[in-house]
Structure formats: C-alpha cells, structure tokens
Amino acid sequence: MSENNQACVDKFVEMAKAVACHVTEVSSTADILNYVVDLCEKKAPCELLADEPGTATGPLGPNRCPTRTQRVVAAPQLNDEDFAALKALCDEKGFLCIRDNLRKYAAGIDVGLSEAVLGVAASGTCMCDTTSEDWRLAGMISECAVMIVKKSQIYPDLPSIAGFMREQMGKGPEGTFTSLITGPSRTADIECVGAIGVHGPLEMHLLLVEG
Secondary structure, eight states, rough: OOOOHHHHHHHHHHHHHHHHHEEEEESHHHHHHHHHHHHHHHHHBBBBOOTTTOOOOOEEEESSEESSEEEEEEESSSSHHHHHHHHHHHHHOOOOSSSSSSGGGGOOOOEEEESSSSSEETTEEEEEOOOHHHHHHHHHSEEOOOOOOOOGEESSGGGGGHHHHHHHHSSSTTOOEEEEESSSOOEEEEOOOOSSSSOOOSSEEEEOOOO
C-alpha cells in the first residue's frame, strides 16, 4: 500500500469513528463471516417494525415492538461458496441466512452484510451499488449493517470519486442506484432531537480488507 493510500485509510478510519461507525481490520473471508455471526449472536433480538403475518414473535423490545424468535442474517452480495460457509455458521447458531427476496423480511433483519464500491476518507463515507433491490435492502432494513471496504479503494474526498459516480450513473439503459452512506441512520426531524436508526441501521460496522 502506498504512503498516500495509507494516509487515506487512516483518515477514513478517523472520520468513520467520528460518525459512530465500528471499524475493524480483517485478514480473510473467514474473519468476515465469523464477525457477522458473532455480531448477530451478541445483539438484542431484532424488533419487528411492521406487521409480518406468520412470523413467530418474542417479547417486546425497548420500543415496545415484538421481537423475532429467529435471528436473520442477510448477505445478498456473497458468492455461492462464501454464502454456503456463512449459512453453515448461521445454521449452527439457529439463525436464518438469506440472500434474496429480502422484501419478505422487511419488518426487520438483524444483520445485513454488504460490500462498498469505494470509501471516501474526508467523511468516512462508503459508496455502494444499490441497483439490486436485495443489495439495497440489506443495508437499509437491517438493525446492524456490516460493510466490507477495500483499503485500496479508499479515496481522499468526493471530487476524487466523481469519475466513479459518472460511471455508475451511465451503466445500463435504465440507470442505476448509487448510495453514499456515512455512519448509522440518524435524524433530527422531530423537535431537532437526534435519533439513531429511524430510517435505517442502528449500527454501522466497517470491515477493512486488503485488496
């Protein structure tokens, strides 16, 4: 890794932590999969934020919403081999592991695993291709979003990724969805009081990998 790129990585980590991201360096795919399963096991059960007929529910959560009795991990971007490995780990814990038809679980997913196209050091931002509905939902309706970020794909600031954004916008005849994500969901719409997780994840975990 070049000295310039290492400076970008260091700045990215600093700014991501400043917006309440959990940042961890990992060295292998196995580390990523184990991180996801461990996170799911340690977190409180997902609260169902919408009616989902046929779903077994548990005790009420902190927001007085029923919880799922089975935890759900979503990883729509994994290849067949890695998804099979993650599913095996989830099966051992009794978790449901999915990678398509995420809209069936729109009431709430415990952990969603995604991969960033690139990172922006100046703000700790991740740029993601969210054209696929399942890719989009994995980062929107999960209580804990886990994002894989390649160190080599971290750039200094927004102007330096303008070319990548134009490239994304020009893909396909119908265009694409491209998301810029900075930290967990937060808003201050109601009486200017800050709230976390209203429009998206309660937690954002960034896993830095080589490559």
